[in-house]
Amino acid sequence: MAxxxxxxxxxxSGKSTHAEARTLALGRPAHYIATAEIWDEEMAARIALHQARRGPEWTTHAEPLDLVKVLRATDDAPRLVDCLTLWLTNLMLGERDWEAAAKALLASLPDLAAPVVFVSNEVGLGIVxxxxxxxxxxDAAGFLNQWVAAAADEVIFTVAGLPMKVK
Amino acid sequence: MAxxxxxxxxxxSGKSTHAEARTLALGRPAHYIATAEIWDEEMAARIALHQARRGPEWTTHAEPLDLVKVLRATDDAPRLVDCLTLWLTNLMLGERDWEAAAKALLASLPDLAAPVVFVSNEVGLGIVxxxxxxxxxxDAAGFLNQWVAAAADEVIFTVAGLPMKVK
Amino acid sequence: MAxxxxxxxxxxSGKSTHAEARTLALGRPAHYIATAEIWDEEMAARIALHQARRGPEWTTHAEPLDLVKVLRATDDAPRLVDCLTLWLTNLMLGERDWEAAAKALLASLPDLAAPVVFVSNEVGLGIVxxxxxxxxxxDAAGFLNQWVAAAADEVIFTVAGLPMKVK
Structure with a gap:
């Protein structure tokens, strides 16, 4: 199992930078699975910023919705999914059943061979x-993080660019 | 002292689930002290979700304001207070003196015999x-958390359903 | 190097209280470098609250913008900069080049002899x-925290008044 x-x-908070280093430490080259849908110039600028930082060791795959499919298609090398929170956004804005999608994703993990590094956002620590x-x-983002964390071998919480080991 | x-x-972030497990580990059966006031259907749905997860080992007490009284009345078994942040909300919306109430709560703790597990929310990590x-x-929620943490034997910060020991 | x-x-979350104790542990008396600009009564009240808690061991310096200058002028004793996030606010509201200012600050640190304790806010853990x-x-606050954390010998994340060591 992966x-x-x-x-x-x-x-x-340095999530992506840390996750990229961890992915490459698991094997090179690696797959970069981008879940972002490009809605406007602001988001395009953010994505360009991330891409500029990554090097030629990465093969990029854009997949806003079907993570199960793209994880199966990239099972020959470590991959970074950046990020689950944008994936959830895409599901919810598209009025998909996010809970069913999350459970299908979790159910697909035991069949994978190559490592998967998920990036996610903590969004529940401000005012309601x-x-x-x-x-x-x-609420959905919090539950999704809990479910993926329960399935993960290792969970890292980043603060100011530094990793704190949670699991 | 408790x-x-x-x-x-x-x-x-899995606060309640973790706190429930910790309370039952301190003794069974246990008291569940709910501070929520049911304002609307959304809140009723959240409460029902929490209740469905708990089992028959719990005796539920609803107390939106007077925690000192309910802690004295349930001093025969471990209890979970879920949560301090809703209690603070009730005090502030009711235009009570929350600082006086918090200090009375803290002053009452040394007289208790049975353990108390408090659940609280971190709300200060977003934009102002x-x-x-x-x-x-x-501000009030932050001060309340600091005061209770100072009085506590153990403080846990939950991230993605996982406990991080702070004290 | 400092x-x-x-x-x-x-x-x-108890950042300032913890940072004050850490600063005095590095040497007494110490400098307190306040970056706050007093915009209104609410902010004046917050500042008065902080000042009342500090004792006579502190020399206070108000400097909303030029941290490089004030750090050079106070290089005879430990100093606490409270806080970087207000400094960033002042730079951005004043339409200064905050990235250039941040880089100048970081570049100035290796020339200092006396310790510097920076206080900063985490603001990226709520909803977008x-x-x-x-x-x-x-975004700027997150990058600034990462850069300062990378330059720091020690990084502390405070939760409910308690320090968690991140670096």
Whole structure:
């Protein structure tokens, strides 16, 4: 069974940088699975910033929804899924059944051979949001993080670019 | 003197589940002290979700304001107070003196015999809220957490369902 | 080269209290470098609260923008910079080049002899803010924390008034 890592933390806490280093430590070259859907220039700028930092050792795959499929298609080398929270956003904005999708993802992990490093965001440590959608989203993100963390061999919480081992 | 535990963390970070396990490990059966006031259907649904997860080993007590009284009345077995942040909300929305209430709670702890596990929320790790009430609330919640943590024998910070020992 | 500490955490998580104790442990008396600009009564009240808690061992310096200058001028004793996040706020609201200022600050650290304890806020662990300025600010705050953490000899994350060692 594949080794599963989860790297979670706040915005700009160094999650992706840490997760990239951990993925390459598991094997080179590696797959980079981007879940971002490019909605506007701001997001395009963020993605370009991340891509510029990564080197030629990475093969990039864009997959906003079907993580089960892309994980099966990239089972020959370590892969980084960046990130679960954007994947959840895509599911919820697309009015998909995110719980079913999350459970299908978790169910698919034992069949994988190559390691998977998941990046995720912690979004539940601020004041309760005013609007219902944001509250539902932060609840879903929290549950998703718990489920993936339970399945993971190792869980890292990043603070100021530094890893704290949680599991 | 009673053993005091504090389990704090973000929304959907697994605080309650961890705190329930810790309470039952201190003794069975146990008391569940719910501080939630049911304002609307959304909150009723959240409470029902929590209750469904707990088993018959729990006696439930609903007490939105007077924690000193309910802790004295349940001093025959371990109890879980879920949660301090909703208690603070009730105090502030009811225009009570929350600092006096918090100090009375802390002053009452040394007289208790049975363990108390408090659940609390971390709400101060997002952007500064726009409105004054939310800023006052997050300040109060932060101070309350500090005070209870100082009085506690053990403090746990939960991330993605996993406990990190802080004290 | 000066010993550099970073104490980061949420609002009312006990960052300043911990940082003050750490600064005095490095030497007495010490300098307190306040970056706050007093905009309104609410902020004045917060500052008065902090000042009341500190004792006569501290010499206070108010410097909202030029940290390089004030660190050079106070290089005879340990100093506490409280805090980097307000400094960043001042730079961004004043439409200064915060990245250039941050890099100048980092470049100045190796020339210092006396220890520096920086206090900073974690602001990236809530829901993505609605407005662009807040998103830019939390990105900048996250990068600034990463850069200072990378330069620091020790990094502390405070939760409920308690220190967690990150580095």
């Amino acid at each position: 080794r599963i890592l989860l790297v979670t933390g706040g915005a700009r 949001p005013d609007n219902r959608l944001a509250r539902d989203f932060r | 053993r005091i535990l504090l389990v704090t963390g973000g929304a959907r 809220p726009d409105n004054r009430l939310a800023r006052d609330f997050r | 010993r550099i500490l970073l104490v980061t955490g949420g609002a009312r 803010p609605d407005n662009r300025l807040a998103r830019d600010f939390r």
